[in-house]
Amino acid sequence: MVGSWTGSQKGEAKEYLYMASEEVTITVRLIRSFEHRNFKPVVYHRVNLDQTVKEFIVFLKQDIPLRTSLPPPFRNYKYDKLKIIHQAHKSKTNELVLSLEDDDRLLLKEDSTLKTAGIANETEIAFFCEEDYKNYKANPISSW
Numbered sequence: 001m002v003g004s005w006t007g008s009q010k011g012e013a014k015e016y017l018y019m020a021s022e023e024v025t026i027t028v029r030l031i032r033s034f035e036h037r038n039f040k041p042v043v044y045h046r047v048n049l050d051q052t053v054k055e056f057i058v059f060l061k062q063d064i065p066l067r068t069s070l071p072p073p074f075r076n077y078k079y080d081k082l083k084i085i086h087q088a089h090k091s092k093t094n095e096l097v098l099s100l101e102d103d104d105r106l107l108l109k110e111d112s113t114l115k116t117a118g119i120a121n122e123t124e125i126a127f128f129c130e131e132d133y134k135n136y137k138a139n140p141i142s143s144w
Helices: 053-066 130-138
Strands: 002-007 014-019 023-033 038-048 081-086 123-128
Touching: 053 081, 081 130, 123 130
Parallel strands: 023 123
Antiparallel strands: 002 014, 023 038, 081 123
16 A cells, blocks of 8 residues: 655644555456457456456456356366457557467566556456467467
8 A cells, every 4th residue: 555644743643645556447358269269358347456467367267157147168268378458548459369469568477466567447458278379379370
């Protein structure tokens, strides 16, 4: 928490003011298949940017199987990696599912916080299986 001391000239009455941790809205694109362009977006509100990427992944892995609005193939998949797709007020990629470029900048490192990883309000991120991503990146052919 961030805070500051305020008080009177006499120094008697002091008050500590807290700023709440930043909470944002994030869209998580669950990617089931790169080749078939099979994905579903899920919107998360009030996401705390001070949590680590690893903590957010653990939360997603617990939350996704409970979402009855998602078809079973999406609820029961082996997601393990996050990558930024789009940030609010910035340019979008032409890729229909996920850009295969800028991995060093856009793949989220598990030990950093969401904020330091570049997540802000209305950021869209992809959640996918890293092995599937590497296979698709090596041979980026779509089935349709």
